[in-house]
Amino acid sequence: MQIAIETLVGGLMLGALYALFGLGLSLSLGVMRMINIAHGDLIVLGAYLCSVIMQLLGVGPFLSLILVVPLMFVIGMLLQSLLLNRVVGGGTLSPLLLTFGLSIVLQNVLQETFSADTRSLQAGDLALRGFHLGGVSIGLLPLLSTVVSVVIFAGTNWLINGSHLGRQARAVADDPATARLVGVDDRNFFALITGFILAVIAIAAVLYGIRTPFAPSSGPERLLYSFEAVVLGGLGNIWGTFIGGVIIGVAQLFGAKVSSGLGPFFGHLVFLATLLARPDGLFRRTQR
Amino acid sequence: MSDFSTMIPEAPKVLRITLVLPVVTMAVCALLIALPWYSSFATQRLLVEGFTVFAIAMAWNLLAGYGGLVVVGHQMFVGVGAYALFASSNWLGLNPWLCLPIAALVSALFSLISSVPMFRLSGAHFAVGTWVLAEMLHILTLNTTWLGAGAGMPLDALGGFDRWTRNAGVYWAALAAGLGALAIARTILRGRLGLALMSVRDDEPAALASGVSVRIAKLSLWVISGTLTGLAGAVSYMNTLQVTPDATFSLNWTAIAIFTSVLGGIGTLEGPLVGTLLYFLLREVFADYGAWYLIGLGMLAIATMVVAPGGAWSLITRRWPIDLFRVRRDMPKL
Numbered sequence: 001m002q003i004a005i006e007t008l009v010g011g012l013m014l015g016a017l018y019a020l021f022g023l024g025l026s027l028s029l030g031v032m033r034m035i036n037i038a039h040g041d042l043i044v045l046g047a048y049l050c051s052v053i054m055q056l057l058g059v060g061p062f063l064s065l066i067l068v069v070p071l072m073f074v075i076g077m078l079l080q081s082l083l084l085n086r087v088v089g090g091g092t093l094s095p096l097l098l099t100f101g102l103s104i105v106l107q108n109v110l111q112e113t114f115s116a117d118t119r120s121l122q123a124g125d126l127a128l129r130g131f132h133l134g135g136v137s138i139g140l141l142p143l144l145s146t147v148v149s150v151v152i153f154a155g156t157n158w159l160i161n162g163s164h165l166g167r168q169a170r171a172v173a174d175d176p177a178t179a180r181l182v183g184v185d186d187r188n189f190f191a192l193i194t195g196f197i198l199a200v201i202a203i204a205a206v207l208y209g210i211r212t213p214f215a216p217s218s219g220p221e222r223l224l225y226s227f228e229a230v231v232l233g234g235l236g237n238i239w240g241t242f243i244g245g246v247i248i249g250v251a252q253l254f255g256a257k258v259s260s261g262l263g264p265f266f267g268h269l270v271f272l273a274t275l276l277a278r279p280d281g282l283f284r285r286t287q288r
Numbered sequence: 289m290s291d292f293s294t295m296i297p298e299a300p301k302v303l304r305i306t307l308v309l310p311v312v313t314m315a316v317c318a319l320l321i322a323l324p325w326y327s328s329f330a331t332q333r334l335l336v337e338g339f340t341v342f343a344i345a346m347a348w349n350l351l352a353g354y355g356g357l358v359v360v361g362h363q364m365f366v367g368v369g370a371y372a373l374f375a376s377s378n379w380l381g382l383n384p385w386l387c388l389p390i391a392a393l394v395s396a397l398f399s400l401i402s403s404v405p406m407f408r409l410s411g412a413h414f415a416v417g418t419w420v421l422a423e424m425l426h427i428l429t430l431n432t433t434w435l436g437a438g439a440g441m442p443l444d445a446l447g448g449f450d451r452w453t454r455n456a457g458v459y460w461a462a463l464a465a466g467l468g469a470l471a472i473a474r475t476i477l478r479g480r481l482g483l484a485l486m487s488v489r490d491d492e493p494a495a496l497a498s499g500v501s502v503r504i505a506k507l508s509l510w511v512i513s514g515t516l517t518g519l520a521g522a523v524s525y526m527n528t529l530q531v532t533p534d535a536t537f538s539l540n541w542t543a544i545a546i547f548t549s550v551l552g553g554i555g556t557l558e559g560p561l562v563g564t565l566l567y568f569l570l571r572e573v574f575a576d577y578g579a580w581y582l583i584g585l586g587m588l589a590i591a592t593m594v595v596a597p598g599g600a601w602s603l604i605t606r607r608w609p610i611d612l613f614r615v616r617r618d619m620p621k622l
Contacts, residue, residue, distance in 0.1 A: 034412075083594070086594050087593060087594065092358060092412045092415065093554070097358075097546060098590055098593045098594070100589075101590040103586075104543060104585070104589075105583050105586035105587055105590070108579040108580075111579050112578075220539060224416070231416075261427070261430060264423070265424055265428065265431075268420050268421075268423060268424045268427075269424065272405050275405065275409065275417070279408040
């Protein structure tokens, strides 16, 4: 029982990180109707940027975010306005294939620059510290990830559902042509969104890099977990993505208890089984 | 007026092509079949790779270009076909060539079963959903001891053949897979299924309304393509003599299929052919550059998607209206 509760809590906290991975994917699928296959590789890129800035300036991982977040924001804006805007809006195929190519390029550029070895972000003893709550041990880092993830989800949810920017986003998502008619420049807007997505990715990347060693080839797996979180939760539902991520995290940790190599397998299994029952995800917004 | 004057001289040219084409086709086929008698093992092995990559790319291209089914987990068919061949040959002690039909059958069965969860998804969800399924198979084989787990399996029975027979036999199997892929794709596109698929691709609601059974058309294509990929995958691993989960279920297979189709032209029969030639040309010249070669290949694919989404073949057909395999449909003459 003790182990079950500990696994559940661990899974919830791991899932909160997966949800944060998925948030950006949820926005690009929901607002721009495109899937970014390079999403996972961009997370890994963020982790490497942190690592470089930590080395250059001799700072900790969280302090490095002061530079990495704006840097990733700019990369995102450039990526969207120079490249992705050329194929967005023309069906699934073109953005998917283009970002697939981007994924291969990113992986190999990272490998050429940083070698294929794994590395991790050192955050002192943060990764080791924890405390006991009612007999259940809770790591400080996973708890911090969860809090950060919830705060970012709440902020994004407010941004989408409560702000002027969010109204524009929803307008573009529903009908880009009409949105353009009433004065929303969807291309500039997309660049802004991708900038935002990459800024969120940077924060997720730091939490991920402290927790798990990463390598240039770690991207695709991150993409799959992100994708599962988004689709499980239901497209266009921000908190749905959060719950989707949590479900995948819990499934993975319980799967790993069954057999240590099968953690991700059970995550995938729960994902497919849920989709068989509910192809639109658990919490898809009802179409009006 | 000038339009008409340029159109009239086209007729004799088309006639000439239809007469010359069968002769050239037969000559090329004869040359390819006789190849083991006049070429080195290295050439044969390269061509085995070429034919199997072509067959896999063609299968991917059929799904993405004609069925609107973009598959990112295409490597799952390669893995299922290769593992079916190795397992059946090793366990039953059978001649591996006799096991190729078994591999095809298992792949067909797998395609049929996998369509149940996969066809509940569509568009981008379908694309990445197939990847999830491929990853599941990857992890499963990694953890299955009777399939050799992480170390994989060798193909024991191939050791009993002398080198020439083995190489030539694998080469002919690959040739059959490559030519078979082309013939199957052409037959599909010239038949009812092709017409149904193209109507679905161009306008799904309209196709549905005209009585096209979209589901059956897509399912048939999925099973045909999965079987073809499984068979080509099996032949391809006869060439390397060892299956491992990491290589056989590697995303690289999909990456190669996508590169060749994108470079050559998605949604054409000529595309994968041109793309495979380009891919191997680039690989033979630049593969020594390692990661930089892959970076260049990725950038080339990106540039193609942005500048000429129709691929290299579209650059040719833009100037000369060539229909190499005569799959284009014309309005019936009144």
